[in-house]
Amino acid sequence: MATHHHVLIIGSGPAGLTAAIYTARANLSPFIIEGEPSSTTDQPGGQLMLTTEVENFPGFPDGIMGPELMGRFREQAARFGATFLTDKVTRVDFSARPFRVWTRDQEFTADSIIVSTGAQSLMLGLPNETALVGHGVSTCATCDGFFFRGKEIVVVGGGDSAVEEATFLTKFASKVTIVHRRSELRASKIMRDRAENNERIEFKWNSAVVELQGTDMLEGIVLEDTVTGERSQMNVAGLFIAIGHKPNTGLFTGVLDMEENGYLATRPGSSYTNIPGVFACGDVQDHTYRQAITAAGSGCMAAIDCERWLESEHASLA
Numbered sequence: 001m002a003t004h005h006h007v008l009i010i011g012s013g014p015a016g017l018t019a020a021i022y023t024a025r026a027n028l029s030p031f032i033i034e035g036e037p038s039s040t041t042d043q044p045g046g047q048l049m050l051t052t053e054v055e056n057f058p059g060f061p062d063g064i065m066g067p068e069l070m071g072r073f074r075e076q077a078a079r080f081g082a083t084f085l086t087d088k089v090t091r092v093d094f095s096a097r098p099f100r101v102w103t104r105d106q107e108f109t110a111d112s113i114i115v116s117t118g119a120q121s122l123m124l125g126l127p128n129e130t131a132l133v134g135h136g137v138s139t140c141a142t143c144d145g146f147f148f149r150g151k152e153i154v155v156v157g158g159g160d161s162a163v164e165e166a167t168f169l170t171k172f173a174s175k176v177t178i179v180h181r182r183s184e185l186r187a188s189k190i191m192r193d194r195a196e197n198n199e200r201i202e203f204k205w206n207s208a209v210v211e212l213q214g215t216d217m218l219e220g221i222v223l224e225d226t227v228t229g230e231r232s233q234m235n236v237a238g239l240f241i242a243i244g245h246k247p248n249t250g251l252f253t254g255v256l257d258m259e260e261n262g263y264l265a266t267r268p269g270s271s272y273t274n275i276p277g278v279f280a281c282g283d284v285q286d287h288t289y290r291q292a293i294t295a296a297g298s299g300c301m302a303a304i305d306c307e308r309w310l311e312s313e314h315a316s317l318a
């Protein structure tokens with residue numbers, strides 16, 4: 001027997017939890033399926049659970065750790081009556097109302113849905129990469145940095161994530177090399193300056209990782225010069241991949257309209273998807289800003305859109 005909810009929120013990063021705070025305060029008793037703790041892609045709290053210090057979230061002049069920030073969002077939503085299920089959504093059916101959502105062993109129905117499933121790390125696509133995740137290859141410095149105390153580490157990427165990960169990893173590693181495929185970083189100036197002034201960080205420009213060496217454990221990498229094509233080998237114990245993200249939209253293939261780049265399409269200036277009553281917010285629909293604060297802002301938009309839509313539906317049924 002399916003349990004029914006007024007508002008069902010899928011995903012619990014800054015967008016989903018802000019939508020939960022707003023819909024809870026609007027007496028809509030939101031139900032949040034928050035994700036699975038063991039997963040690196042669907043973890044409750046979203047990507048901020050894999051970050052260290054967040055210095056740019058307004059209201060925290062001294063910075064706050066990502067997991068603590070998300071803990072506070074969740075507590076605030078729970079205070080106003082939001083309820084949570086720690087599980088992963090496996091299937092949805094939005095073809096008729098009430099909408100239907102399944103986890104592995106439960107079924108739910110809902111009058112409205114807010115999708116806030118976020119985005120996940122991109123990988124290099126090398127043959128043994130997945131097998132080596134957790135065995136020297138990582139996408140999360142906060143989670144795994146500790147294991148590389150006193151060792152040499154490579155971070156791949158040239159954006160803010162790569163620089164942030166590299167800077168954090170200098171707390172543990174003897175040396176961190178940022179390997180970037182071009183000759184300049186994409187990262188913001190403040191992050192760039194921080195990395196360039198850190199004596200434990202070195203740069204390897206115009207370089208791509210083309211091979212991961214080791215079977216049970218990463219032992220080294222092969223680099224290819226992106227200008228000359230020349231190859232070189234490096235012995236490293238850890239490889240952190242920080243080359244961007246892709247939206248978590250697998251559940252919605254053929255269900256919700258998407259942009260060409262795979263992000264969920266929303267009506268400009270709103271959180272409306274192509275299905276009335278289904279709203280999307282946060283990194284799953286935002287490929288431009290992708291910040292915790294913009295995700296939270298769009299979660300607020302989704303809650304307000306949802307509340308108004310439910311009201312108009314109720315009025316039209318009355």
Ligand code: NAP
Binds near residue numbers: 055288
């Ligand atoms: P990003 O800005 O998209 O940067 C991705 C980097 O990885 C780029 O330098 C890109 O190279 C490189 N790359 C992409 N695919 C690659 C591949 N297959 N092989 C090798 N290199 C590859 O992603 P991000 O760093 O994750 O940042 C995403 C957003 O979050 C940005 O808006 C960023 O400002 C924000 N962010 C902010 C903070 C902070 O303020 N504390 C921290 C993290 C992220 P090219 O440069 O050649 O394209």
